[in-house]
Amino acid sequence: MTSPEEALAARLRAAGCVFAEEEAALLLDATDDPAVLEDLVARRAAGEPLEQLLGWVDFAGTRVLVGPGVFVPRQRTALVVDVATTLLGKGDVVVDLCCGAGALGAAVAARVPGVEVHAVDVEPPAVAWARRNLEPLGGRAYVGDLDAPLPDSLRGRVAVVVANAPYVPTGRIRDMPAESRDHEPRVTVDGGADGLAVLRRVVARSPYLLRPGGHLVVEAGRDQVPALVEAFGEAGFDSVEHHEDDERGAHTIAGRLLSAAGS
Template sequence: MPDLVARLRAAGCVFAEEEAALLESAARSPEELEVLTRRRIAGEPLEHVLGWVDFDGGRVAVEAGVFVPRQRTAYLVELAAERLTPEATVVDLCCGSGALGLALARRLPGLTVIAADVDPRAVACAARNLAAVGGTAVTGDLDAPLPDALRGRVDVIVANVPYVPSAAVALMPPESRDHEPRGTVDGGADGLDLLRRVAALAPRWLRPGGALLSEVADGDQAEAARAAYAAAGLTARLDHDDEREATVVTGVRSAAASRRH
């Protein structure tokens, strides 16, 4: 154990002791531990090495090439859960591993969850995660694969879209920059390309009073995101959690919007 901790610390792992314990618990033999350790030392995200991440109090399976949910995003889950009952329907767009839909279904057993992502690898991972809660995952660009029967009936859309401005991607930690698909973090020139598309489509799917929630960066981007939601006809607000440094923009479909769409 001390040798393993020293190797991880030398490789730049800030929480070397915790990571060493996790790697040892995951390995079924000394040989496998060595393989896992070398992968981590080479810079592969710990979550990909382990095959899971602890998110919102439960494990979520992740794998190479799939975005790893960030701990701050549990704030979005908390805000979304406040708007739901166990009989509600949730759509998880840009779902990645399906972590948001899974976390909500764990909080509210009986919830109907449909997740969608353009990447087949992510959808396969999400399908495995959501199977335990009766959810489904479909492949396609944003809302393209959603069944028409959901139009105007969705209670909450969670869309953890990429929101890092293109010029800032190079400044991200190498674990994300080098091991997660660029499309899962790069949000275009100002980081809001996909958010604007999601805001524009959301009123077609939300029931009156239903809400769209996305995570954004605090400050100017958050204000621009709120404006994009408002431009789509949603009543928009911002919430911020100082401890987790998390900002969420929420847009609610009004009764007036329901008549227009």
């Protein structure tokens, strides 16, 4: 006899869900109400991201709260956390630009107790989720463009800036999975003609936040690495390194700032 979990997995598999068994188990754990479960399954089968339906995603070992209409952090982005946490200690200041739901800041704070986290995003709904994730950890989140809304007291004090900025070239958005195209704000993925429009601005603005010897750590696509390394150098970063994780398909650029902007 087919179990409820097996029947649900078969239904999800027929809808194109690759990890149908795992998703079925998570959806069954999410509710004891058959009507609620049916609604969740129907919405998942129609293409809504599983994480938005569950209300959370396990990211870099941290449960990050998310909801409909908010960018879902990808597992490959955990490489940014892996790199950034090697550069931090208790009492250091971290800024998460283009923070979305605050996944990077929350994961860094969970791994390095005692860091001070500030996060920024242009999307008010995303910042509302970032506050839910960061405030219990002592962090703060702001609505605005890159570093603009941050307090002046942070300038020249930040140890690490992290960013998962949008980096998909505009012309390639049509090739993305439907659950991202249809259920995440375009501004969270659209990086302009070559995908680097926002990332170049992140690189250019970070020196105004970082202390001398501070670091910027960002995610990018493999074919964007050379141009991004050049942008780091032009902004005053040295020791620029490309970190790659083939298993996760992840590419991260990290650079050390020679001296604070204006010094």
